[in-house]
Amino acid sequence: MEFPNHHRQIVEDLMAGKFVLPQERTYQVLRDNEQSYSYFFKASFNYELRLTQDYAYVVSEESAEMLSRDICIFIALLSYELDRDGKNFLERIQFSEFEMEEIENYFTNSSYIDLILSNKQLKDTDSRKNFINTLNRRNIIEKTGDNRFVFTSAHKFFMDFASDIVKYENAEKDE
Amino acid sequence: MKAEPKTILRFLVEHYDVIAELFETQKNDGIIAYEVLNSIIAKHEHDIKSQLIEYKILSPVNDNYEIRTVYYNLIEFILSEFKPMLPETIEKYHTSVAELFRKIRENINGDKVTLSQRLNDIAIEIRSFYEMVERNTQSLLTETRELKANVKKIDYREKIVRASRWIDEYIIPLNKILDINHSSSMANKLYEISEFSNKYRLNFDDEGARVQFEKLYFQLIQVNDNLLRQSKILTNELLPLIERIRTESIILTGWITFMKNPYKRKVPKLLKRKEVSVYSNDTFFNAAEIFEQFKNETDVYFEEEEHESEKWIFDKDHYTKKLKDNLPVENFFSWCNKTLKEDYKKVEIEKFFALTTLAFDEDIEREYGAKPQFDKIRINDLTLTVPKVTINQHTLIDPKDGIS
Numbered sequence: 001m002e003f004p005n006h007h008r009q010i011v012e013d014l015m016a017g018k019f020v021l022p023q024e025r026t027y028q029v030l031r032d033n034e035q036s037y038s039y040f041f042k043a044s045f046n047y048e049l050r051l052t053q054d055y056a057y058v059v060s061e062e063s064a065e066m067l068s069r070d071i072c073i074f075i076a077l078l079s080y081e082l083d084r085d086g087k088n089f090l091e092r093i094q095f096s097e098f099e100m101e102e103i104e105n106y107f108t109n110s111s112y113i114d115l116i117l118s119n120k121q122l123k124d125t126d127s128r129k130n131f132i133n134t135l136n137r138r139n140i141i142e143k144t145g146d147n148r149f150v151f152t153s154a155h156k157f158f159m160d161f162a163s164d165i166v167k168y169e170n171a172e173k174d175e
Numbered sequence: 176m177k178a179e180p181k182t183i184l185r186f187l188v189e190h191y192d193v194i195a196e197l198f199e200t201q202k203n204d205g206i207i208a209y210e211v212l213n214s215i216i217a218k219h220e221h222d223i224k225s226q227l228i229e230y231k232i233l234s235p236v237n238d239n240y241e242i243r244t245v246y247y248n249l250i251e252f253i254l255s256e257f258k259p260m261l262p263e264t265i266e267k268y269h270t271s272v273a274e275l276f277r278k279i280r281e282n283i284n285g286d287k288v289t290l291s292q293r294l295n296d297i298a299i300e301i302r303s304f305y306e307m308v309e310r311n312t313q314s315l316l317t318e319t320r321e322l323k324a325n326v327k328k329i330d331y332r333e334k335i336v337r338a339s340r341w342i343d344e345y346i347i348p349l350n351k352i353l354d355i356n357h358s359s360s361m362a363n364k365l366y367e368i369s370e371f372s373n374k375y376r377l378n379f380d381d382e383g384a385r386v387q388f389e390k391l392y393f394q395l396i397q398v399n400d401n402l403l404r405q406s407k408i409l410t411n412e413l414l415p416l417i418e419r420i421r422t423e424s425i426i427l428t429g430w431i432t433f434m435k436n437p438y439k440r441k442v443p444k445l446l447k448r449k450e451v452s453v454y455s456n457d458t459f460f461n462a463a464e465i466f467e468q469f470k471n472e473t474d475v476y477f478e479e480e481e482h483e484s485e486k487w488i489f490d491k492d493h494y495t496k497k498l499k500d501n502l503p504v505e506n507f508f509s510w511c512n513k514t515l516k517e518d519y520k521k522v523e524i525e526k527f528f529a530l531t532t533l534a535f536d537e538d539i540e541r542e543y544g545a546k547p548q549f550d551k552i553r554i555n556d557l558t559l560t561v562p563k564v565t566i567n568q569h570t571l572i573d574p575k576d577g578i579s
Contacts, residue, residue, distance in 0.1 A: 017446040047446070063444040073437050076430035083427055090423050112434060161443045162429030169432065
């Protein structure tokens with residue numbers, strides 16, 4: 001039985017809960033073999049492969065809900081604080097590099113401080129540093145130095161979620 | 176009007192602050208209420224109400240007032256504060272221009288005076304149309320930039336509503352009007368007129384009309400260029416900017432809604448990594464399986480190991496005495512073997528080596544002969560090749576015998 005190139009890397013990355021990004025060589029392989037990989041993950045693990053122009057990932061019925069929620073809170077807070085600071089938050093998240101010091105400033109001076117303190121992964125500097133490493137492992141950010149990082153195109157996964165909240169609520173109102 | 180034009184213009188200059196405030200009121204409220212007019216005039220401490228009406232700057236509407244259109248447009252132009260106009264308003268020029276053009280084309284050989292008047296009118300209509308488009312684009316751009324900077328601190332939901340309304344009601348229809356590729360667009364109609372003018376500016380029997388066609392033709396070249404620029408502003412700058420405001424506002428509204436109750440809302444699914452952990456669903460059963468092995472255990476007894484023989488300790492004194500008693504010993508190693516055989520049934524190699532250590536005693540005199548000789552001694556399965564050593568004397572003081 002023959003598998004496409006980088007098959008092992010693809011399976012390892014996706015099974016580790018990583019987002020596979022368009023600039024990675026594995027992404028193109030996934031794109032070229034989307035149907036067979038969808039079948040492969042479904043038949044082997046009952047996972048669903050999702051491929052968009054910005055990222056690829058797999059999901060199962062069993063979800064890392066806590067992590068997903070913490071990531072949503074993190075990006076929500078950052079977006080809110082950037083906007084409050086007069087920045088174009090979408091452009092900044094999409095194109096700019098962040099320093100941990102800047103993140104620390106936003107989080108320590110946020111009006112959502114109660115929410116931050118009640119969250120185990122975001123409550124203090126050390127927790128936030130670990131959290132950034134978790135995001136790095138999942139390919140949601142890319143570390144560009146010890147204290148610097150950029151968001152990858154996987155951040156759009158969470159931005160789409162935020163848009164859907166509004167669309168869903170509007171649809172509910174219309175009904 | 177009795178007043179001199181210069182008097183009116185001077186009046187406008189002197190009382191510009193009052194007039195600007197009245198303009199602002201009308202811009203916001205659509206009308207100037209009687210009480211508002213009085214309070215503005217009182218605030219500036221100049222009773223100019225009668226002049227405002229006499230110079231026809233204000234006209235009464237029921238009990239209220241409004242600035243006459245000609246002055247309103249002038250101030251609006253000076254302040255560059257235009258409100259975006261609905262494309263329907265701009266679209267009316269399409270009808271008037273198209274109608275004038277039809278009449279010019281159909282009556283090209285008719286009355287020259289009427290033709291001249293129509294050419295004049297169409298030029299005015301085209302200029303008005305262009306000015307309105309330009310004002311609209313600029314005002315939309317200003318409003319959009321203000322919305323982006325959120326100067327008025329409006330709610331994100333309101334931002335989405337405004338951005339969506341501007342896109343759907345202003346920008347897209349305006350873009351249609353300016354789309355040269357659209358057969359029924361105003362831009363397309365202007366292009367048609369331009370072609371027509373180009374033909375007649377070169378070939379028409381009436382010189383006055385030729386000049387007018389030429390003027391119209393160059394005006395249209397200019398207008399087309401400007402419209403193209405406006406269209407570019409709309410598609411390249413305004414539309415992306417306003418789209419971004421809408422997207423940003425939607426996302427931010429989503430996040431703010433999410434953060435109102437972050438632990439109760441469903442979140443997107445992320446794959447749970449499979450990790451080998453001691454804490455798993457099967458831990459209980461795995462542990463039970465291990466403990467079940469010890470359920471029916473039987474008693475196990477450990478017996479102490481019996482030593483077959485006691486550990487042999489070399490009694491140096493005993494063997495030194497025995498050696499001295501046997502002096503002279505001609506072959507030391509054979510003597511060792513013989514002595515041990517006498518004492519024990521079986522000679523172990525350890526005992527033999529222990530006994531041979533006597534040969535290294537400093538108090539012993541050893542003789543090796545002129546030429547080295549070797550013997551072979553067999554101890555159990557081992558054959559040792561040993562030198563022939565003779566011992567004649569031992570100088571050690573015997574604790575019992577004294578000096579030997």
